[in-house]
Amino acid sequence: MKRLFTLNRHLTERLGFSLITLMAVLTVVPIIGTVIYILAQGGHAISWEFLSGFPHDGMRAGGILPAIIGTFYLTIGTAIFSVPLGIAAAIYLSEYAADNRWTRLIRISIINLAGIPSVVYGLFGLGLFVLFLRFGTSILAASLTLSIMTLPVIISTSEEALRAVPQSFRTVSISLGATRWQTIRRIVLKEALPGILTGVILGLERAAGETAPILFTGAAFFLPRLPHSPLDATMALPYHLFVISTQVPNMPIQIQYGTALVLLVFVLTMNVIATVIRSRARARRQW
Amino acid sequence: MEKTLNWREYIITRLIKASGYSAIIFVLLIFFFLLREGVPALAEVPLSALFSVRWYPIEGDNFGILPLLTGSLIVTLGAAIIAIPFGIGTAVYISEIAPRWMREILKPLVELLGGLPSVVLGFLGILVLAPFLRRFLDLPTGLTAFTGSLLLGGIAVPTVVSVAEDALDAVPRAYREGAWALGATRWQTIWRVTLPAARSGVLTAVMLGIGRAIGETMTVMMVTGNAPVLALSLSSLFSPVRTMTATIAAEMGEVSNGSTHYHVLFFIGMVLFLISLGVNIAASSVVFRAKKRAERILS
Amino acid sequence: MDKIIIEHLSLQYSDGTESLRDVSLGIREKAVTVLFGPAGGGKSTLLRCLNRLNDLTEVKTSAGRILIDGENILDPKTDVIALRRKVGMVFARPVVLPLSIRGNLTYGLELAGEKRKSKLDEAVERSLKLAALWDEVKERLDDPAIALSGGQQQRLCLARSLALQPEIILLDEPTSGLDPISTGKVEAALQELKKEYTIVLVPHSVQQAGRTADYAAFFLQGELVEYGEGKAMFTSPKEKRTEDYVTGRFG
Numbered sequence: 097m098k099r100l101f102t103l104n105r106h107l108t109e110r111l112g113f114s115l116i117t118l119m120a121v122l123t124v125v126p127i128i129g130t131v132i133y134i135l136a137q138g139g140h141a142i143s144w145e146f147l148s149g150f151p152h153d154g155m156r157a158g159g160i161l162p163a164i165i166g167t168f169y170l171t172i173g174t175a176i177f178s179v180p181l182g183i184a185a186a187i188y189l190s191e192y193a194a195d196n197r198w199t200r201l202i203r204i205s206i207i208n209l210a211g212i213p214s215v216v217y218g219l220f221g222l223g224l225f226v227l228f229l230r231f232g233t234s235i236l237a238a239s240l241t242l243s244i245m246t247l248p249v250i251i252s253t254s255e256e257a258l259r260a261v262p263q264s265f266r267t268v269s270i271s272l273g274a275t276r277w278q279t280i281r282r283i284v285l286k287e288a289l290p291g292i293l294t295g296v297i298l299g300l301e302r303a304a305g306e307t308a309p310i311l312f313t314g315a316a317f318f319l320p321r322l323p324h325s326p327l328d329a330t331m332a333l334p335y336h337l338f339v340i341s342t343q344v345p346n347m348p349i350q351i352q353y354g355t356a357l358v359l360l361v362f363v364l365t366m367n368v369i370a371t372v373i374r375s376r377a378r379a380r381r382q383w
Numbered sequence: 384m385e386k387t388l389n390w391r392e393y394i395i396t397r398l399i400k401a402s403g404y405s406a407i408i409f410v411l412l413i414f415f416f417l418l419r420e421g422v423p424a425l426a427e428v429p430l431s432a433l434f435s436v437r438w439y440p441i442e443g444d445n446f447g448i449l450p451l452l453t454g455s456l457i458v459t460l461g462a463a464i465i466a467i468p469f470g471i472g473t474a475v476y477i478s479e480i481a482p483r484w485m486r487e488i489l490k491p492l493v494e495l496l497g498g499l500p501s502v503v504l505g506f507l508g509i510l511v512l513a514p515f516l517r518r519f520l521d522l523p524t525g526l527t528a529f530t531g532s533l534l535l536g537g538i539a540v541p542t543v544v545s546v547a548e549d550a551l552d553a554v555p556r557a558y559r560e561g562a563w564a565l566g567a568t569r570w571q572t573i574w575r576v577t578l579p580a581a582r583s584g585v586l587t588a589v590m591l592g593i594g595r596a597i598g599e600t601m602t603v604m605m606v607t608g609n610a611p612v613l614a615l616s617l618s619s620l621f622s623p624v625r626t627m628t629a630t631i632a633a634e635m636g637e638v639s640n641g642s643t644h645y646h647v648l649f650f651i652g653m654v655l656f657l658i659s660l661g662v663n664i665a666a667s668s669v670v671f672r673a674k675k676r677a678e679r680i681l682s
Numbered sequence: 683m684d685k686i687i688i689e690h691l692s693l694q695y696s697d698g699t700e701s702l703r704d705v706s707l708g709i710r711e712k713a714v715t716v717l718f719g720p721a722g723g724g725k726s727t728l729l730r731c732l733n734r735l736n737d738l739t740e741v742k743t744s745a746g747r748i749l750i751d752g753e754n755i756l757d758p759k760t761d762v763i764a765l766r767r768k769v770g771m772v773f774a775r776p777v778v779l780p781l782s783i784r785g786n787l788t789y790g791l792e793l794a795g796e797k798r799k800s801k802l803d804e805a806v807e808r809s810l811k812l813a814a815l816w817d818e819v820k821e822r823l824d825d826p827a828i829a830l831s832g833g834q835q836q837r838l839c840l841a842r843s844l845a846l847q848p849e850i851i852l853l854d855e856p857t858s859g860l861d862p863i864s865t866g867k868v869e870a871a872l873q874e875l876k877k878e879y880t881i882v883l884v885p886h887s888v889q890q891a892g893r894t895a896d897y898a899a900f901f902l903q904g905e906l907v908e909y910g911e912g913k914a915m916f917t918s919p920k921e922k923r924t925e926d927y928v929t930g931r932f933g
Contacts, residue, residue, distance in 0.1 A: 108568075108570060112573075113569075113570065116476045116480060117480065119476065120476035123472075124473075126537065127492055127495060181405060185403045185406060188402055188404075192399060192403070193403060198404075201407055202404060202406050202407055205407045209406060211594045211598070211660075211662060212413065212598070212659050213597065213598025213600065213655050215655075216417070216656050217413075218631075219635070219648070219649055220417065223419065224412065224416050244413075247409070251406070265779060265780070267777075270735065272767075272793070273793055273794060274789075277396065282789075283779060298494075301498050304500075305501070307601045308628070311635065311636060338601060338605070342509070349510070352506065360499075360500075367494070371491045371494075375487075
């Protein structure tokens with residue numbers, strides 16, 4: 097009886113572990129599958145002309161240069177606004193904020209910002225930046241919208257990185273006659289930099305891949321030229337992929353897969369860079 | 384020298400503090416602009432018409448948002464049924480079962496899924512998943528709520544995994560060692576000790592995952608067929624539906640600013656905002672409560 | 683002459699624990715004054731008041747005055763940055779900043795606005811010699827400080843305070859993590875330093891208190907029980923409680 101029980105226990109454990117492992121495998125395999133499938137299908141479309149040319153024949157031929165450049169501009173624009181603001185907010189939460197009701201309100205706000213649907217950001221950007229501030233459908237309006245959406249990612253990862261810096265460094269620095277800001281700038285920020293960088297890249301990666309927030313704030317269906325100023329609308333890779341896979345009839349499938357591939361590579365590169373920075377910083381850390 | 388130092392310090396400190404408070408300001412700004420553009424809808428469309436079952440804004444001014452609400456609900460429900468077990472299962476695997484090297488591979492991979500642009504998933508949904516489901520399930524079209532649920536489930540999984548894994552990781556090792564010392568198997572420890580100890584974090588993970596699914600736009604717009612039909616039964620899962628997010632994304636580009644249609648779309652945005660606000664406040668209050676309880680026990 | 687005069691100092695932390703009760707004490711110039719007693723007696727708190735490091739902790743109430751060279755440093759108008767340059771501190775655990783050996787030593791001076799390389803180099807050499815570390819590290823000043831051994835790190839921390847040419851040095855159990863040889867080196871350095879500096883030391887044992895003290899103050903639960911010359915305190919204490927502690931009856 098007792099042996100049966102033990103046997104039973106271990107059988108359950110074996111079965112349970114197998115089930116959980118299977119679930120993890122089923123979660124991960126489609127991710128790898130997706131990436132490999134797009135790399136394989138889109139690989140044929142990639143050529144110098146595809147990457148450096150303008151679309152023509154109703155986007156059914158030619159290249160996707162304006163979309164690539166557009167996504168690049170939007171990512172830079174997002175970084176300009178969200179990186180300084182996000183890091184400063186993280187510094188406030190980690191180095192200055194007391195544990196009181198206001199700080200809790202800030203934290204709840206950040207959690208909520210992270211949860212707001214991306215299309216609602218689009219509405220907000222339309223209401224505030226495009227119409228109220230009269231930026232029009234432009235790179236500026238779209239970048240500002242994406243910045244606010246990216247903010248919570250940058251704040252929470254940067255705060256985590258700042259908090260990981262030992263408290264004793266701060267105490268010692270202050271005891272040597274440093275002000276709080278000197279301590280942050282010379283010691284804390286320097287040590288937290290890899291973690292902050294990881295968070296920044298992950299946030300920008302999300303912004304680069306988003307479509308809904310730029311739909312009505314800055315994305316153009318088709319432009320025969322590159323944008324000249326931040327007040328121009330722009331094509332963008334994710335929006336372009338959406339357009340050519342749903343809005344344009346008789347679209348050659350090669351171009352669709354090629355566009356998906358370029359977008360994926362753009363985003364994956366950022367992801368890999370972030371992962372590498374993080375793991376190298378962890379390996380090198382001495383505290 | 385000392386004077387300029389003080390001034391710089393003062394200004395920088397002020398700037399940093401203002402940045403800290405910016406998050407509150409942005410949430411308020413977002414809510415304000417949604418109200419400003421969305422509330423006029425209530426004056427222009429009678430409440431009974433707003434909560435009716437027909438959404439045909441172009442011909443005939445039918446602004447019934449019920450089909451869109453049920454569309455969002457059914458797709459999200461389907462996504463939750465997929466994302467919760469797979470998300471928690473993967474989190475348990477990563478945190479409790481996987482060897483270290485496996486963990487180092489899996490965590491970035493799941494993070495990668497979170498970073499895949501939703502438009503890429505929607506694109507593959509149209510080209511690969513939908514035709515497959517149509518043939519496999521013998522449906523008139525592959526663009527259904529179910530297709531959307533499958534993809535949304537995938538999109539919600541990374542959120543569930545990362546939050547749940549953090550929660551499991553935060554369970555003190557001593558709990559597990561205590562259970563092993565009493566002769567529990569690792570499986571029993573996971574079920575009876577670790578998961579219950581992490582339950583508030585796991586609950587938060589589930590809520591945040593659901594919140595992510597309700598708000599997803601591009602994927603559902605591309606693969607759910609976009610038919611504004613009231614979805615009330617299980618069979619609706621296998622027919623086309625249209626969600627609130629997809630409606631906004633699809634129609635906002637075509638309405639004229641300030642029209643009734645425009646205001647109603649903002650009104651839908653307001654509903655979405657309030658839903659996400661509710662989900663996130665509930666999720667964070669679970670965490671705060673759990674933390675308070677832990678503090679009480681420890682002190 | 684008294685360099686530091688503490689008058690009726692009381693202090694309570696925000697979490698309700700009272701840390702100092704009506705402490706009055708004079709600390710002699712160019713001598714080692716030892717603050718000793720069981721843990722939680724308020725020694726470290728008092729130490730952290732002397733360079734206003736307690737500003738970083740949540741303090742609920744504080745009363746009394748601390749006069750250094752006749753000026754009340756608890757006054758809100760005090761320039762705390764200048765105060766901390768004048769009053770150096772060494773902590774229980776050696777905390778080297780994540781910089782090179784040289785970077786650790788010049789950190790405070792650079793913050794104070796010193797840019798001349800000759801002055802900085804001079805300060806590095808002088809402070810390392812004072813802390814008896816110069817011969818061990820002079821060949822590798824640009825190596826990361828974290829590569830030093832524990833004992834070397836602690837002497838580097840001492841040198842780092844000295845580089846600012848303070849007048850007072852506070853040491854909070856500076857040898858608690860060190861082996862006896864390293865401890866001996868630090869104590870020897872202190873005996874040299876007291877010729878020029880006012881030193882306030884919280885020792886990590888009664889034995890160390892006895893070895894190093896010119897003057898000693900015995901603290902128990904936030905109260906100053908007894909103050910006097912070091913030799914007298916450890917051979918013939920006036921108070922019963924001091925005697926019990928010194929002879930090892932409690933603590």
